[in-house]
Amino acid sequence: MTTVVQSYIGGRWLGAEGAQVLRSAVNGRPVAATHAEAIDFERAVSHARRVGLPALMKLDFQQRAERLKALAKYLNEHKEQLYAISAHTGATRTDGWIDIEGGTATLFAYAGIGSNELPAGNLVHEGPAMALGKRGGFSGTHILVPRGGVAVHINAFNFPVWGLLEKLAPSFLAGMPCIGKPATATSYLTEAAVRLIVQSGILPEGSLQLVSGGTGDLLDRLEGPDVVTFTGSADTAAKLRVHPNLVRQSIPFNAEADSLNCAILAPDVTPDDEEFDLFVKEIAREMTVKAGQKCTAIRRAIVPRQHLDAVAARLRERLAKVSVGDPATEGVRMGPLASRAQQDDVASRVALLLEHAELVYGERDHPAPQGEGVAEGAFFAPTLLLSRRPLEQAAVHDVEAFGPVCSLMPCEDLDEALALAARGRGSLVATLVTRDPRIAAQAIPVAAAWHGRLLILDREAAVESTGHGSPLPSLKHGGPGRAGGGEELGGLRAVKHYLQRAAVQGSPTMLSAVIGEHVRGAKLRESDIHPFRRWFQDLQIGDSLLTHRRTVGEADIVAFGGITGDYFYMHFDELAARESPFGKRIAHGYFVLSAAAGLFVSPAPGPVLANYGLDTLRFIKPVGIGDTIQARLTCKRKIDRNKKDAKGVGQGVVAWDVEVTNQLGELVASYDILTLVAKRE
Known part of the structure; x- marks a missing residue:
């Protein structure tokens, strides 16, 4: 890792003079600094169009899939370099595994999708072809082709490696050169990953560039064939969505925003059931993995009123066992937040929530962080709140503390639980814990209108469940409303997002020649x-x-x-x-x-x-x-x-x-x- 976090623009690394100091989340010591040099975004976009795009189009879907697989292998071989740097972000080994090896697993997944589901060449026939005339001489179908543009990926701070790779994989497979912009606070880890990618020589030059710092006039330089994707806060997503140039040129904008995800304990589950403990365990895990800095973390736990005290007691007991401190210290299970600024932000939002809620568990109850020099770290104790009248109190459904914070709220029945879930105005994921398939059949169609992904958790699923907060390459990641209204991942769906769809009409013989596939009626x-x-x-x-x-x-x-x-x-x-x-x-x-x-x-x-x-x-x-x-x-x-x-x-x-x-x-x-x-x- 360099002292100055550099950008990779136009085939060269940029940045020698330091600017903003980036500090370790663990002890506050300087880790790196952003570069002071301004980025020439005209050069970046031109390089992507003139160098990256032609190089990618010399490859077909199958060949690009091979490159993704080779890159995944290469990064896994050098992953320890990334783990060492990841520790400065406050990540435990488990947190780092989700970010680093979760990123390479996504590369492997999209390599498989390309190999198994996409053709040779650079055209996808999205059939079937259909006859448009009575004599069989006129037919129509749909095709997908590379857009011929540039993909700009803007990411949040919490997954510096996965955030880059999960967007790179489908856009690279679709033949779009990428310009990645990580969040500044943890950009030194993203830079380290990009250095490895460049060092590997696996991706064609121009297919990936890195912006370490602000985006300047980058969005003003984009055109109709380009795509912008964003992961981060709902407020920032709302501002970017109406950027004048994106609106003027109808540039697709995909947002995956932080949301007030929820977990519902169904009324059929009692404290004596295994599912009750699964509910408590899932909430505690989502509060403490990555110190709760996940866009999918559970922020609201909806519980039948008669079980509220039992859930609170078991959560207090479980949270008390979570050791917080320097991830390098043996036994530590939760590290700090990504920065002191993030620590201040979470504290201010918890204060807002406490105006209408009670503190069930927090810093007053939790042991001090473990490790040397942690006094200057960005630590925040697991914090459990209780909103006793959630139908009357808006803050618990509006204010998100992006850290190890969750709010309990009681409900009278399943219908009220679903109504409370909907008060979040759209989220990435919700979990329903139940033993009864009839309850699942009743609840899921209602909840699906407001949530991008739904986990039904019972003892059978728990054996293999990847958990509430884990987006999977094969399933859609994204949600309606506050969650941004966009979609990522979802297998082939993500690749299609970066392709242009067109309807084609003509004789079966002509269609067959275009799509490289026999159409009935063709010669x-x-x-x-x-x-x-x-x-x-x-x-x-x-x-x-x-x-x-x-x-x-x-x-x-x-x-x-x-x-x-x-x-x-x-x-x-x-x-x-x-x-x-x-x-x-x-x-x-x-x-x-x-x-x-x-x-x-x-x-x-x-x-x-x-x-x-x-x-x-x-x-x-x-x-x-x-x-x-x-x-x-x-x-x-x-x-x-x-x-x-x-x-x-x-x-x-x-x-x-x-x-x-x-x-x-x-x-x-x-x-x-x-x-x-x-x-x-």
Whole structure:
């Protein structure tokens, strides 16, 4: 780590002269200083557009996914450097793990999403294609393509590494160069992470720049294809959202803001239940992990009035066991806040809350922080408040103390609990602790209108639950109202946020050429070579085979029923079948599927290695005794995942469109077959 926290702009590190001193949250000693030099944001944006964007577009989704995976591995190999610096922010090893390895886990997750869910190339077909005319000559569909802009990511102080990486991963995968701006208080840790990223050489130059300091006129230099994302306070989000240039150019702005998240103890849970202790444990954990400096932390605990004293007593008992102090001291479970300024802010907000609440547990009850030199640290004791009349008191639903602070509040029943939860005017996450599935079914649809994520916690889920406060790459992170109204993560959804969606209309042949995927009705390529005999490189979209025909007899139905044990009446009961909507006995749908496979397979060993699934299977019309079926097999889609088997043979994924028709030319079954196909050496 450098003495002066530098910016990485235009391919060079900037900053030699110190300005604002950044102090250790543990002991107040200087850790680093911000740089005094002004940043040329015209240069930063130009570098992203002229260098970063072309470099990213030379790669496709699959290749960018590979880079993310390599970066995750590299950062994990050097993680101890980040842990050492993270200690200055007040983070315990557990806190650091959430931030540092939580960040690399997100990189791994998006590498997997890119590899498994995105195609080769830089266009995503967001189908299905649909016929727009009666004769099959005019169709339409949707595509997603890179926006061709720059992503500006503005982050809060509490997750200096994860905050950067969880935004970088989907935007990099989508082909957008990023300019990251961390919060000043902990920017020295973000700078250390970016130094490792640059040092690795894994990301193309220009794909990531770092702004250590203010954003200056950066937002004024953005254009329509660009994107701005923000994590931080609701007040700051509200100001950025109406920035004149963002409004004028309709630049997408995504906000994930701190919110007054809640946990509800359902009325079916009693102090004798395991779920009661799970509720108490979850609140205590959310108060003390990262010293409560999480946008997802539980700020309001809603409890049936008859259990209020029991919850308060158990929380006091648990909080008293939390050792606070220097994270380097053995046994310490909670460190300080990120800075003395943050300490003052939390203290002022607790004072506001105490104007209408009681102190249940706080500094008066908690042992002094452990460790040497901690007197100058930014410590704040776990603080539990009680609002006895929460329906009448607004502060508990409006004021957030961004630290180890939570307010208890009683409710009369589940409906009142849900009403209190909604008073927060939108949050990132809420937890419902209940034993009764009927209560969950009643509460969750109501709560979902005001919360971005909902955790239903009981003894069964607790075995594997990642907890109230842990956003996961595969699930949406964000919430309505006060929580910012935006969305992050959520698997492929986050990548799509950085892509541009367009509707495309034209003939099936033209659409097929554009999307790189066969559209029914497009021109086909038929030859004497069976498509299953072609290597992955030699297969072309539209390569097709029309099979010979097969007439279905009663013996086929009887034999298939005997093999499978499927004696459903529609296949075997002549009288009952005659009275059915079909008016006759019909073949098993899966017999039709199997018979079609027999029509189009090429049985000898060849490039097709394995069939590993079916997609979009539909049985359109019944097949009766005496009907004649025929299949058309067409190469629909190819994905080169750049993988090799144990013998070093390369392989790709091919999706085959299958149409099964009857003697009248009517479609009776439709599906995609997914196969692994070997590459020619």
